[in-house]
Every structure is written in C-alpha cells, then in structure tokens.
Amino acid sequence: MKQSVYDLTQQHRSIRQFKDEPLSKETVQKLVEAGQMASTSSYVQAYSIIGITDPEIKKALKEISGQQHVVDNGYLFVYVIDYYRHSLINKETNGNMETSFESAEGLLVGTIDVALAAQNVALTAEDMGLGIVFLGSLRNDVGRVSEILDLPEHVFPLFGMAVGVPSDDEQGSPKQRLPFEHVFHENQYNSDKEQQLEQIKQYDNDIKDYYEQRSNGKRSESWSEQIRKMMSQKTRPDILEKLNIKGFMKK
Ligand SMILES: Cc1cc2nc3c(=O)[nH]c(=O)nc-3n(C[C@H](O)[C@H](O)[C@H](O)COP(=O)(O)O)c2cc1C
Known part of the structure; x- marks a missing residue:
C-alpha cells in the first residue's frame, strides 16, 4: 500500500552520502514542476531554481x-x-514595482516562496525514494555564488539542495523534533516561562540520550547547548550588505 504524505514526512532525515547515480533529466524536471506547484504569495512566483x-x-x-x-x-x-x-516588467512599463521587491516585505515574500517550492521538491524526491539535504552553506560567500552563477540584480541565492540515491551507509533514524505540545499553541501564544523552561529541560534530556545512543556515548550534548553555541556566533554578518548590493532591503 502506498504510504501517506504524513508517513513520508515522519521518515525525513537529511542525507549527506549518495550513490554515484545521476538523476535523469525527466526526474529533475518532475522535481522542479513539483516545486512550482507550491503556493506562492499573490502569484508572484519570486524564485528560480538553478540545476548544476x-x-x-x-x-x-x-x-x-x-x-x-x-x-x-x-x-x-x-x-x-x-x-x-519582475524588474523587467517594471522597466518595460515604467512602473514603481521596486517599492515591493526592494522592501523588507519583498524579501520575506521571496524567501517564503523559495522555501515552499524547495520543500515541495524535497518531499517529492523523498517520495521517489531519493534523499535530500538543504545547503545553507552556500551563503558562506553570496558574492562569489552570484559571480559563479551569473546572478543579475534582484536575484539572491538562498540555499542549495543535494539530491540523490542514499548510499548504503546512510542508515539512521529521523532526528527527534520538539514535542507537539511545545510548538503547538491554541488560540494564543503561551509564554509561561516556567512551563517553557521545563519543556526545554525535558527535550534536552531526550536529545542527550539520542546523541549518546547514536554515537555510542561519544557525543552527549543537549539541544539548548547545541543551539546556544551555534546562535551565539554571528553567522554571515555580511548578508545585509550583500542583499543591498543585489537590490534587496533598500526601502
Ligand atoms: C535552509 C536549510 C539549510 C541547511 N543547510 C545545511 C548545510 O549547509 N549543510 C548540511 O549538511 N545540512 C544543512 N541543513 C540540514 C539541517 O542541518 C537539518 O535539516 C537539521 O539538522 C535537521 O535534521 P534532519 O533534516 O535530518 O531532520 C540545512 C537545512 C535547512 C532547512
């Protein structure tokens, strides 16, 4: 029996080792078409997907x-x-559309559009038995990525995605997420500090156990330790400047 989309979501984990089996052109086209059918803010379709x-x-x-x-x-x-x-339409029609795409809202709209399309691609690939990993690491040097891919003004690289047949060594279980009760709020946000801190403590213990089991006791790190370390460093501090160079966040 075919698995449900829900079942598929519950099996996701990032795959970082692939077999040497290139995707066919047909598969690539199907994946992109799946991405294109994601909802898009006001029909703007503010993204492109570049196949390398x-x-x-x-x-x-x-x-x-x-x-x-x-x-x-x-x-x-x-x-x-x-x-x-959109900028071409703007020039052709002497419009003032840049008030939209050069604004912070324009950046949010584009970012959300990209993410929705990408997640459609990811889920479709996983449904085909392929594995995927997102690659935010391409933002380590947005200027260089823009040069290599010849990206014009008003085009900004957000992330890559490696896709392929998972290698036989790629075995493991999905990474446990925050429990449902931690992320789901009914009607109003529950900011009860004690409750949230208690929830974090419980999750930290679960994640510590998970890492200990997966690494045969070599790694023992709680979720909040991991997140604190990562978020205490200012990653990619040049992003605003790079956005401005590319014509984003100017208004
Ligand atoms: C936008 C985005 C960027 C990411 N960038 C990278 C990356 O550069 N390299 C990498 O190995 N994993 C990357 N990941 C994968 C995450 O590390 C991974 O999704 C997270 O740890 C949860 O693990 P899971 O996907 O196996 O459940 C990225 C994920 C997202 C959503």
Missing part, C-alpha cells in the same frame, strides 16, 4: 560550502529569490 550539471561549477560551489556532498550527489539545485523578471 557542470562539474567545475559544482567544484567551485563546494569550495564555498566546504561540504563534500555539494559535489558528491545525484544532482545539485540552487534556489534563488528572483525578482529579475
């Missing part, structure tokens, strides 16, 4: 991300916010 087939370009992107799975995969996608076509 040139090994030299893959290699150059791997240098930026520092991750081997950027080159070793069945296929590599790069997802960009794309207001280039």
Whole structure:
C-alpha cells in the first residue's frame, strides 16, 4: 500500500552520502514542476531554481560550502529569490514595482516562496525514494555564488539542495523534533516561562540520550547547548550588505 504524505514526512532525515547515480533529466524536471506547484504569495512566483550539471561549477560551489556532498550527489539545485523578471516588467512599463521587491516585505515574500517550492521538491524526491539535504552553506560567500552563477540584480541565492540515491551507509533514524505540545499553541501564544523552561529541560534530556545512543556515548550534548553555541556566533554578518548590493532591503 502506498504510504501517506504524513508517513513520508515522519521518515525525513537529511542525507549527506549518495550513490554515484545521476538523476535523469525527466526526474529533475518532475522535481522542479513539483516545486512550482507550491503556493506562492499573490502569484508572484519570486524564485528560480538553478540545476548544476557542470562539474567545475559544482567544484567551485563546494569550495564555498566546504561540504563534500555539494559535489558528491545525484544532482545539485540552487534556489534563488528572483525578482529579475519582475524588474523587467517594471522597466518595460515604467512602473514603481521596486517599492515591493526592494522592501523588507519583498524579501520575506521571496524567501517564503523559495522555501515552499524547495520543500515541495524535497518531499517529492523523498517520495521517489531519493534523499535530500538543504545547503545553507552556500551563503558562506553570496558574492562569489552570484559571480559563479551569473546572478543579475534582484536575484539572491538562498540555499542549495543535494539530491540523490542514499548510499548504503546512510542508515539512521529521523532526528527527534520538539514535542507537539511545545510548538503547538491554541488560540494564543503561551509564554509561561516556567512551563517553557521545563519543556526545554525535558527535550534536552531526550536529545542527550539520542546523541549518546547514536554515537555510542561519544557525543552527549543537549539541544539548548547545541543551539546556544551555534546562535551565539554571528553567522554571515555580511548578508545585509550583500542583499543591498543585489537590490534587496533598500526601502
Ligand atoms: C535552509 C536549510 C539549510 C541547511 N543547510 C545545511 C548545510 O549547509 N549543510 C548540511 O549538511 N545540512 C544543512 N541543513 C540540514 C539541517 O542541518 C537539518 O535539516 C537539521 O539538522 C535537521 O535534521 P534532519 O533534516 O535530518 O531532520 C540545512 C537545512 C535547512 C532547512
């Protein structure tokens, strides 16, 4: 019996090792078409998806991300916010559409559009028995990614996605998420500090156990320790400047 979409979501985990089996053109097209049918804010479709087939370009992107799975995969996608076509309409019609796409709201709209399309691609790939991993590491050098991919003004690279047949070594269970009660609020946000702190403590213990089991006792880190370390460093502090250079967040 075919599994439900719900079942599929519950099996997700990022795959970082793939078999040397390139995706066919038909599969790539199907995945992109799945992405395109995601909802899109006001029908703006403010994104493009760039498929990377040139090994030299893959290699150059791997240098930026520092991750081997950027080159070793069945296929590599790069997802960009794309207001280039909107800017062409704007120029052709002497409009003032830049009030939308150069605003903070425009950035949110584009980012959400990209994420929705990408998650449709991810789920469809997983339904085909493929594995995926998102690659935010491409934002390590947005300027260089823009040069390599020849991105014009009003096009901004958000992340990549490696797709492929999971390698036989890729075995493991899905990473436990925050419990339902922690993320679901009914009618109003529950900001009860004691309750939230207690919930975090419980989750920390669960995640510590999970890492200990997975690493045979070598790794023992709670969720909040992990998140505190990661979020205490200002990652990619140049992003606002790079957004401005590309014509985003100017208004
Ligand atoms: C936008 C985004 C960017 C990500 N960037 C990377 C990345 O650069 N490299 C990587 O190995 N994983 C990356 N990931 C994968 C996350 O680390 C992963 O989804 C998270 O740890 C949860 O694990 P799971 O996907 O296996 O459930 C990214 C995920 C998202 C959504």
